[in-house]
Amino acid sequence: MNKKDLGLLILILVVGAIVAIINPRFLLPINLANTSNLIGLFGILSIGQAFVIITGGIELSVGSVVALLGTLFIDFIAVRGMGWPIAFVLILVLGAVIGLAHGWLITRLKLQPFVVTLCGLLIYRGVARFYTADGTAGFAFGQNFPDLEFLTAGRSWGVPNSFFALIVIAIVMWVVLHRSVFGRYLYAIGKNEEAAKYSGIRTGRVVMAAYVICGVLTALSAIYFAMYTRSISPASHGQFYELYAIAAAVLGGFSLRGGEGSLIGVILGTVLLQELQNLVNLLGIPSSLNFAVMGGVILIGVLVDQQWGVFRARRRMVDAARKGAVGAAAE
């Protein structure tokens, strides 16, 4: 864990302590379980986003993908009677296909990620609304899928299984991002795509893979969100979720220029965002202010981080100069 992540963790704990003092209900098991469920759902989404951001790209369509794939998933199992494991895999494949399409447009046809995924945002939302004829996708009365519900919305030892899912995914993705060859390529491309290409890396494939990973994780979270809400009105389901994911990554130390950020950072970013949501609810702040609180905190966080970086750079220079003095004296 680097210093940035540690700072974020401390911030989370301090905010948590303050909220707990003002409103002890913060620490009630039911509240913690609900919050950790949301952390699980948004965490999976944010990890996907992080993989794209690390390459210097952005994925704006995830909210609409959550709506479209969630709608399809419920439709497949509730209306079309498809076995849920098949539907589950099919949705993940669809997520991969969406990621592949975005990656292909970006790397092969050289379109800008912002433009491609902005169009995706509009297209998938529109398709989802059309698919349900602007209605709501949901389960019929009494219809249930015990195994699926246990895995997605259930709890083990009082902890939501979605949170466990996040932990497993986070561990795997941590290894991928921070220890694997592919992860190193991602960082190299994010830092300087040209230089990476001149080092013989197939940068197009790597970037495409990042969008596919994002697509698959988004699809997975779409299933979780669908099983959490159990009914989806595609006009509003998942709206602004891309911004939650981007915000979590930025809070977690990712640079939108690419090449910077850690997996622990994006998880902590998600935790902080959900803590703030919870804070708004628990402290009786009008929920209409929800976004304003989040925006304010992210702005302050990024500002403090940036100023801290300037301060540290200055201190490093002074240190280096001092070391130089010692070295020169020794010679």
Added chain:
Amino acid sequence: MNYSDTSIAATTPFLSLENVRKTYPGVVALDGFSMEVRPGEVIGLVGENGAGKSTLMKILGGVTTPDTGTITVDGAARKGLTVEASLGSGIAFVHQELNLFDNLDVAANIFFGREPLRAGPLRLVDRSKLREMVAPLLKRVGANFSADTQVADLSLAQQQMVEIAKALSIKARLVILDEPTSSLPIAETDKLLDVIKALKADGISVIFISHRLHEIERVADRVVVLRDGMLAGTLGKRDVNHDQMVKLMIGRMLKEREKASEAARAPGAVALSAKAVRTPTYPGRPVDLDVQHGEILGLAGLVGSGRTELARVFFGIDSCLGGTLELDGRPLALASAADAVAHGIFLVPEDRKLTGILLDLSIAQNISLPNLPAHAKRSLVSASAETATAETQKKNLGIKAPSVQTRTGTLSGGNQQKVVLGKWLAMNPKVMILDEPTRGIDIGAKAEIYGLMRALADAGVAVLMISSDMEEVIGVSDRIAVMHEGQISGILDKDQFSQENVLLLAVGKPAN
């Protein structure tokens, strides 16, 4: 001081520095340094990297103030300059990395922030007046382009002319050129040297900083040599010669550049062969070129003659629009740089910071990057394998850095270039392409890089060296291929080597 030109000696100096000392915490950057610059005098300033040239420039530009000593500009003595004082007294800089807006035209760049305005509340730019003001400036620098050309469409030398015109527009009395020719081809360099002479004729002083000593020989009235922050010596016009400068710069005589055995080298087997290859830049001009195992093939030519573009095709960055490539007699299809790397064809690119290395990664991470799977177990990177490879390269190449975990961005140009070389040497090069491998690198590191190229060739690697530095091309190559407007205009064997022949071929005329 030994002035050859007595008319200059008679005048009072425009600028003089006396006993200037500047220390940074722990480092004495300049110590007891004195020099003077007289109106109309061209001073060559040379010194290895780290000798104190940059500090001197910062003091003259008013970016930093010396600890002790006096600076006298135009008769007024001061402790130090501010940026405003420097500009106000007519000191202008033309940096190696140009500060032009390439999306604006020439006129807009020259008078940026000082545009003549039309009357009225809208404060619109008076374009016709602007053009009138720019025209004489362009004429003075001998520009062959018009004021409304986009800077992006100009060659590097032309862009430098724009910078100099900008300097003239603020009525500069001293123009400081920092490594202006390091990225210029021969013909363009001549133009720039002519501009320097024109400035001198107008009574404007010039400080000309360059690693290319023969250019200094050609224009300087006096040469000031810096070494370790101190004045190593001053050479008057008659004493300015290559060996003297080098001697002062490094404090000893370099042994005569090792002349590779003059006897013709037995031709090796052809490694990389291009047959009627067409590059995207010159699709109508097929190129035939063979690079042999065990040779250094110099690729000379003017900038824009298609050398870098050819290298990009050989390295799989650009696609080959026609013709065929062969490696060791077998057809070679390259869809990407990754394909070239897989075949042992490596490129040390021209633009080190943009394409050669990743400045934010460590030495070890840069060196392992092209061959990362070999430094990994089950596709997880092994830090120890990576460090071991990097340590070997660091030792063999003499990369000066605290450790292999050091960020490459903090290294000097020469050491960065060695990292680029190291990442390829750690693999098994078959064909090594080096595009301007010694640009912006000090003399000591240059010699090491020449030695490395020779060692590679001796080990049977086919080395293709693109260079605009005439001394380098002639001194290092076994054969020289010269390009002109996208085509090979001729290939010279060792007994035909001469500056004249290279130049003739570069401008498309037959060699003697």
